[in-house]
Amino acid sequence: MKEKVNENDSIVNLSTEKFGNLHIKKKNIIAFDNGVLGFEDLRQFVIVNIEECLPFEWLVSVEDPLIAFPILNPMPFFTDYNPMKFLFDLAPLASNDKEDLEIFCMVTLGNSPTDVTINLKGPIFVNMKNKKGKQCVLTEDYYSLHHPLLRA
Template identity: 35%
Template sequence: MKINTKFFGEIEIEEEKIINFPNGIIGFEDLKRFVLIDHPGSDTIKWLQSVEEKDFALPVVDPLSFFPDYEPVINESDLKNLKLNSIEDGVVLCILTVPKNPESTTVNLKAPIVLNPLNRLGDQLIAENPDYQIKQPVKIFTESLKES
């Protein structure tokens, strides 16, 4: 199927690549269907693109790329809703916030995106770890990110 996107124009995606978010994303609960798109020129950054709203896309990263000790504690019932037995059975991504000055980029470690790739389910969940911040500074300088 074809979808329109803000950053990539019209793209072709496979139906089986669509991830369903029954609860939406925090603050955007009405958006339920997303696809992951690779960021050109980056192995680290992906975009969580809404299938329903072309202007809604979030840059996401594997937090372990920057924080190797990242181990979010997630409520067991939230994991069960995603049909996961443990966080290790899923894919964990964190949302980047990139201001005009990319040197001030932050990552949200407090509310990771957790995916069950087998069932194509996703949710933004709250990590119970008290030390994790919503705006954790991260050093992520790539020319391709600055061009976005």
């Protein structure tokens, strides 16, 4: 009897500059219909956890693994951060349950911890169930592109 192979369990090999060779399950690939800002032609990404980088994670392009962005869940650092109240167009993520959505923000790393900034103006929403993602731009002036992650 031949064993049935599930397409989602197959492995994609990514050769990255920062992390060497990564073996990613296809089911963990997140589809961004519009890419991310500045990289609209890249539509498939994966979130990579590297233990020595935590709490930072990396959003790595499947199509061009040399493209990788440090990301962070902003909620533990900014308890009053609420981009959901400014968003009306999360329909592409097909989520009826906000529990399925995770929020990440891109981070700019600096030479010292006080130089690290986070982009609160362009949050990334990921439906962890169906693996769809979308980066949104908040038009309100309340949030910054380069908000200090730590206060000096």
